[in-house]
Amino acid sequence: MKSVRLRRAVPADAALLHAWDAEPHVIKAVTDDPTAEEAFIDADWEQEISDQSPVSFFLIGEENGRPVGSMQVIDPHLEPTHYWGEIEPNLRALDIWLGPADALGRGIGTAMMTQAIDACFAAPEVTAIVIDPLSSNPDAHRFYQRLGFRPVERRLFGPDDCLVHRLERAHWEARS
Numbered sequence: 287m288k289s290v291r292l293r294r295a296v297p298a299d300a301a302l303l304h305a306w307d308a309e310p311h312v313i314k315a316v317t318d319d320p321t322a323e324e325a326f327i328d329a330d331w332e333q334e335i336s337d338q339s340p341v342s343f344f345l346i347g348e349e350n351g352r353p354v355g356s357m358q359v360i361d362p363h364l365e366p367t368h369y370w371g372e373i374e375p376n377l378r379a380l381d382i383w384l385g386p387a388d389a390l391g392r393g394i395g396t397a398m399m400t401q402a403i404d405a406c407f408a409a410p411e412v413t414a415i416v417i418d419p420l421s422s423n424p425d426a427h428r429f430y431q432r433l434g435f436r437p438v439e440r441r442l443f444g445p446d447d448c449l450v451h452r453l454e455r456a457h458w459e460a461r462s
């Protein structure tokens with residue numbers, strides 16, 4: 287198995303995240319706007335990284351030491367932007383995107399998610415993990431569902447039409 291390691295994002299990663307915003311597969315995963323030329327258009331990565339806290343932080347996935355992907359981990363009940371609106375406590379919400387196109391489809395995302403999910407459930411109070419892929423991203427739905435996530439609700443987040451998925455702790459623990 288390839289060596290995939292997750293580490294916390296640091297200020298020097300901002301340039302990488304900016305560069306990945308221009309990757310067509312990242313843009314497609316983030317917006318249904320066919321004219322978009324950049325993903326996470328409002329993101330100031332320097333600021334996002336310096337604003338990290340225990341309720342919202344970024345992870346960088348490295349394959350044999352090369353940064354290849356990013357994740358955001360939030361506590362959706364507590365994080366200050368209240369992106370998820372009214373939502374129960376003791377959840378985590380994840381987002382994941384690989385940067386270089388040559389990293390796609392080689393098991394790196396599965397390895398990153400597996401480590402991140404284990405880390406989320408290491409906190410005993412966490413009952414489930416939620417994610418919000420665009421409804422138009424069936425490849426991602428298949429990816430999440432293979433990990434045990436189940437679709438629970440189609441929902442608009444601003445202009446984004448998303449298919450919310452949820453992974454229950456019991457389901458994850460029964461998996462192995």
Ligand SMILES: CC(C)(COP(=O)(O)OP(=O)(O)OC[C@H]1O[C@@H](n2cnc3c(N)ncnc32)[C@H](O)[C@@H]1OP(=O)(O)O)[C@@H](O)C(=O)NCCC(=O)NCCS
Nearest residue numbers: 315382383384390391392393394395396419425426428429
């Ligand atoms: C989704 C993603 C993290 C999966 O990681 P990965 O390393 O490519 O996936 P793995 O090799 O572990 O697993 C393969 C599965 O990933 C999914 N996948 C592969 N390429 C993908 C792509 N460009 N976009 C979305 N999902 C993809 C498919 O479900 C694939 O399964 P399949 O063989 O049945 O087609 C990665 O493909 C990615 O970053 N895609 C673009 C951004 C994205 O869609 N993020 C999710 C938004 S919520």
